[in-house]
Amino acid sequence: MSYYSDTSSVDDELESLRWYHFDLSRHAAEAILLSNGKDGSYLLRNSHRGPGSFALSVRASDSVKHFHVTRNSTGYAFGFNEFASLKDFVHHFANQPLLGSETGTLIVLKFPYPWRVEEPSIYESVRVHTVMQAGRTESDLVASAPSLGTKEGYLIKLGAFVKNWKQRWFTLNRNELKYFKDKTFDEPIRTLDLTACSAIQFDYSQDKVNCFCLVFPERTFYLCAKTGVEADEWIRIIRWKLSQMKKTR
Known part of the structure; x- marks a missing residue:
């Protein structure tokens, strides 16, 4: 049985990723990363192409690049590469730069951008984002950051x-x-x-x-x-x- 024959395992992995932003739109992702992110900040969101399709949005300097990621029966496909899990994908590109544009911009996945952070109850009706410290995986999120x-x-x-x-x-x-x-x-x-x-x-x-x-x-x-x-x-x-x-x- 393949790693991804169990749909619930796939869903559990997505749910466990604090940088998976569900149905966040392309424009909203750009606004969030440009406003509160930094060079190398990234998040995953659903793609309009349908089930099993995702978009990896990454901030590179003063712009945001979007990369198509597809889930199949054996893992996640990105270009000519395939990864057994999303964490494998991120760990790989934390060291191997992405080619960001025709101009040859290199992007490294450095700062996972979380979709939710615990806040005081007064913040329940206000959209809040969190600051992140330098790091390469989701374990580097600073829960207590301003x-x-x-x-x-x-x-x-x-x-x-x-x-x-x-x-x-x-x-x-x-x-x-x-x-x-x-x-x-x-x-x-x-x-x-x-x-x-x-x-x-x-x-x-x-x-x-x-x-x-x-x-x-x-x-x-x-x-x-x-x-x-x-x-x-x-x-x-x-x-x-x-x-x-x-x-x-």
């Missing part, structure tokens, strides 16, 4: 001089809170460094509901969300980040 929480959405902001409210698109990544004129704009109006933020809390001083404020040395920013739940999510994730920053100071 997390990179991300969030985005529309909020209305009170102007600094002209006291009117305007809708802005906000993005939260690492320790930076940026706001843009609209979701379609590439350049932010301003980037707020959360390392300088001393507090965030609900605010009831305005004539609007679902408001909160961020206190900086030079200014207090007043923001309002569409719902109380949304405002609470922003407060919780930013407050959690502030608490983590205090621990590392």
Whole structure:
């Protein structure tokens, strides 16, 4: 009986891989690896080609390359190579570079990108990724590393001089809170460094509901969300980040 005659064994192996991201899309994989990964970060996801087809997404410098991997009756096929298991595949290419593009870019699988990390309960509704230390296998994941929480959405902001409210698109990544004129704009109006933020809390001083404020040395920013739940999510994730920053100071 071949290694892969037992379908449950195959499924068990996939389930055991912390860097298998199930039905993550190509674009989402690129966004994750470019935002939170590093050169050599990789993940496995299902391919649109159907059952038994996977895509290995690997970050190489400032781009992400995708490689087709096929599961057959004897193992996993990649190009002209075949491996009995996915771990064999990764161990092989941890030392043997992949040819990443027509330009001859060489890629080595260094940092497995986990699909889930344990977080405080306040993070349950927020997509969170984790930092990884240098290593070549999934055993090198750092479970207790500082997390990179991300969030985005529309909020209305009170102007600094002209006291009117305007809708802005906000993005939260690492320790930076940026706001843009609209979701379609590439350049932010301003980037707020959360390392300088001393507090965030609900605010009831305005004539609007679902408001909160961020206190900086030079200014207090007043923001309002569409719902109380949304405002609470922003407060919780930013407050959690502030608490983590205090621990590392």
